[in-house]
Amino acid sequence: MGIANNSNSPASRGHLKSVLFCLYSAGNFNLVFILFDAYGTLVELDDFYGRLQRGFARHGVVLCDRIVRQAAHTEMRHYMSNVLRACDLPSWENLRCECAQVLGDAVHHHGGRHDLAQEVLLEILADAIVFRLFPETREVLEALQARGVPMGVLSNWDYQLPQRFEELDLARYFHFVLSSSQAGLEKPGVELFHFGLEYVQNVLPSLAPHQCLYVGDHYEKDVQGAQGAGLHPVWIVRDERDLPSGDTPHDDNVTIIKSLRQLLEMPL
Numbered sequence: 001m002g003i004a005n006n007s008n009s010p011a012s013r014g015h016l017k018s019v020l021f022c023l024y025s026a027g028n029f030n031l032v033f034i035l036f037d038a039y040g041t042l043v044e045l046d047d048f049y050g051r052l053q054r055g056f057a058r059h060g061v062v063l064c065d066r067i068v069r070q071a072a073h074t075e076m077r078h079y080m081s082n083v084l085r086a087c088d089l090p091s092w093e094n095l096r097c098e099c100a101q102v103l104g105d106a107v108h109h110h111g112g113r114h115d116l117a118q119e120v121l122l123e124i125l126a127d128a129i130v131f132r133l134f135p136e137t138r139e140v141l142e143a144l145q146a147r148g149v150p151m152g153v154l155s156n157w158d159y160q161l162p163q164r165f166e167e168l169d170l171a172r173y174f175h176f177v178l179s180s181s182q183a184g185l186e187k188p189g190v191e192l193f194h195f196g197l198e199y200v201q202n203v204l205p206s207l208a209p210h211q212c213l214y215v216g217d218h219y220e221k222d223v224q225g226a227q228g229a230g231l232h233p234v235w236i237v238r239d240e241r242d243l244p245s246g247d248t249p250h251d252d253n254v255t256i257i258k259s260l261r262q263l264l265e266m267p268l
Contacts, residue, residue: 033200033207034144034263036174037216038155041236041260042141043168046132048072055124056107061114063107071106075125078102086158087181095158100125131164134238140260141173150203153177154196154214156186156221175203187218188225197229215263223254236260 036042053068063071079099086092100122107114116124144151152175155161161179165171176199185192193214200212209230216222217236226233234255257263 032149032266033204033212034149034151035154035196035200035212035214035231036151037214037218037222038153038157038161038165040217040238041134041215041222042137042153042170043131043133043164045128046130048128048130051128051130052103052124055127056114056116059114059116059120059124061107061112061116063112067107067110067112070110071103071112074106074109075099075103080156083156083158084181084184084186086160087184088159092158092160096126097122131168133168133170134260136260137170140263141170143264145173150175152196152199152203154192156180175199187221188228190225190229193225193229193231197231215260227254234263 049068049072052072053063056063082095086095101118103125104121157179159181162177165177171177178196180186183192183195185195197209201207210232212231213234214226214231215234223233223235236257
């Protein structure tokens, strides 16, 4: 496989090299399947910190930006560490209650003061969780669909991921929308990617793993996980994230894009 190199670190990615895709020596690109991560790749939270801050303020609790962000990150880490068990409505509701309590405790830990009951914290958190598409998401999905490129979603998320995509009018672009909680597996484990590949091969039975692109924003979970399963990873590195991917050293041989629009440069 020919893969675009990028010697720049993520911190200095202003001179992104051209993305060169050459997946088949025979030049037949009709069998490419694109799998997408969800959060940080196709969608993001809409002013999560601001919504949290305003939610606390409605209940008489004034918090500075620092406390809100630190408490929010603690809650998000708890959610991501436990999302695998949110596989149905009761377990999802239990996790939401836990996250609300974690949020309230984290506010105290980082210097904020409140005496809000858990049900109030849950209301604040629920009102703050609003997803939006990245500006180019729909445009790119429309264009890829118009070209006849088959696509799917495979993401670390709770069981409500398909419902979220229906609400955002995204599900219609994909052959399937799969969550880690549905599979009982999570990234970066190769088993989740193999689970997704079974669905891919239901659409294109002759597709080899290396003919499937996996587009994601997290180096360890998305890039390394996809590589381990034999897929072709595409790392999307935007200027800002709600949760940074971390300081993991990256492979200079990994395809890096700054916008989903660069997928449209592929010879599909």
